Amino acid sequence: MPDATDADGLPVGQVSTRLGVTVRALHHWDEIGLARPSLRTAAGYRLYTAGDLERLHRIVIYREIGLGLDRIRAVLDDSATDVPGALRAQRTQVAERIDRLQQLGAGLDRMIDAHERGLLLTAEQQAAIFGPQWDPDGPARARQRWGDTTQWRQYAERSASRGPEEWQAIADSVAALDRALADAMDAGVTPGSPEAGQLVERHREVFASYFPLTRQMQVCLGRMYEADPAFAAHYDGIRAGLATWFRRIVDAEARAHGIDPDTATWE
Template identity: 35%
Template sequence: MGYTVGQVSAFAGVTVRTLHHYDRTGLLSPGDRSRAGYRRYDDADLARLQQILFYRELGFPLDEIARILADPQANALEHLRARQRQLAEEIGRLQRLTEVAERAIEVQQTGVSLTPEERFEVFGEIAFDLTYATDAQLKWQGSRGHREAMARASAHTKEDWRRLMGEAAAWRTELLAAFDDGEPADGERAMDVAEGHRLHVSRWFTPCPPDMHRRIADDFAVDARAFALVVPPTQQRPGLAAYLAGAVHANASRRTGADAGPDAGADADAEAGAGTGSAASVPHAPQVGKDR
């Protein structure tokens, strides 16, 4: 009786066009025809099709499959071993390409052009959350401040980042000391710590007027991923992110008269994206002291 092309197509998971192609090329020509001249596949044809699909799944080209099946003396094991070696090489190549792509994505989203080993050496506990970096990239990609911050970050050398992270550790010590000592967020000491952060963002990433600094601090207070870029979880205290935000707001109010002219608020609004979208998507390493 045999099976029609449609039946074989359905239970073998190949298209009718594919079966017709196999027939035209001689790779799989059904052994029987109906009285009306339609192809009929018997059990031997199905067994051959199974072999073809097996080799095809492994990536063998059709002409090589034809040579293997045409030669009863062909050593299928040798062909399989050769294909295994080719697949292993291809897997290795694709893994390398994947690593390159992942690296490119990280550089684009964080602005840090260091190898993973260099990142671990330089940043230590400060970890990059690419979900946050991606959100920031999508949200602020049209911001001039964001573009500037990412460009400047990607231009930093390993030694630049080493300096930044050393300064960040010193800044965190000041922040934690003020918090642990019970200094008020709107006191001089806490505001000076906040000012050090603002100056550092301006120095290393993008100009950071007081209103923009408020937005950066607000991001710290509501998004743990952002705050982890300045204070790693092992050093955080309950209420610390809100405390820093309060200090930044108090310092911004203190600085507005000295640093901001009548159009400063509008400038900050126009560049607000540079705060949460760029400076906050790479590790902040604030330096307490005067801007250089």
């Protein structure tokens, strides 16, 4: 490789800036013989000529469209390589990648909407699934109240993947549980009994559609169902006293598992 002065070519730092690649990448391409500088200074520093830059431009372009270095070398140096065929194959891969990214973008949009709205259903869909008494503004109030919690994030991530059919199945499960609770209270099922324990476990399983529910968290929910006017109205509207009865069976099951309901916290 002939020696030269700096005026005969560009040093590696300037080439790096001009092409938007790292000096390390240029050194690597030199070491593997993919793009070697044609000149050296008397001190041994690399200098890239106009011809070297042209080759480097092509390498950068091919790398940006996803060709590996070995494939780039073949495209540049192997006269037997079907360059249009190689580029068409790469174009197919790029198109597939774009399609995957578009799907990912759509999924991210749904995830953002779910975090901000809770339910990705229209007001009409909500009424059809949850009943005419359903308040479509409820999810917005829930976000204001619990939007900074881990449970809201878990709920939103599940909501993002659900459509009307999935929500209908969940609504049916909740309605069936409410009927089972009311029937059990009417039948005189007592807190701490095996029948009551089964209902408490069923409640945790159904509620897991929204987010994982620990026993301590369930105790906190039982308190809220009894104390919060909106929740109490829902349960007592099914059966008078159902909110208090449900809180009692949850507390009894918590005690059976070594949890003091009076000191239980949301964890």
